């Protein structure tokens with residue numbers, strides 16, 4: 219990974235740890251993936267030469283930066299959706315700052331509705347990272 223996205227990922231990781239630590243309630247936290255989890259999925263994207271990835275649950279774009287960086291290598295593109303408008307705005311700014319904005323489309327949308335409107339076999343990989351109790355319905 220280039221220095222530019224790596225620096226932004228490191229900043230977001232440190233900010234997330236500082237911000238989330240004192241918060242007892244889970245929902246206001248960005249709840250970004252761990253670096254290991256995001257790296258593993260990025261490795262799958264590269265290994266599979268995936269060109270189309272859909273993520274449900276963008277938050278501040280931490281995982282999206284990892285995936286967009288991998289998709290830059292495969293010539294692909296990420297679509298990521300979140301129901302929280304402020305997080306969509308933050309994610310767009312963070313992807314831009316990381317230099318990978320061109321490899322990701324960020325939408326203010328509901329995951330279930332997005333999946334229902336996504337034709338079968340039209341994406342190589344779907345990453346569910348929203349609210350787990352909803353997954354069965356997806």
Ligand SMILES: C[S@@+](CC[C@H](N)C(=O)[O-])C[C@H]1O[C@@H](n2cnc3c(N)ncnc32)[C@H](O)[C@@H]1O
Pocket residue numbers: 248249250251252274275276277278279280281282299300301302305327328329330347348349352
């Ligand atoms: C665990 S965080 C995502 C973390 C992000 N993938 C990362 O690692 O940087 C979960 C996100 O899912 C969003 N969310 C919750 N329900 C959703 C839904 N039905 N559709 C889309 N996003 C949803 C929340 O607003 C929150 O930002």
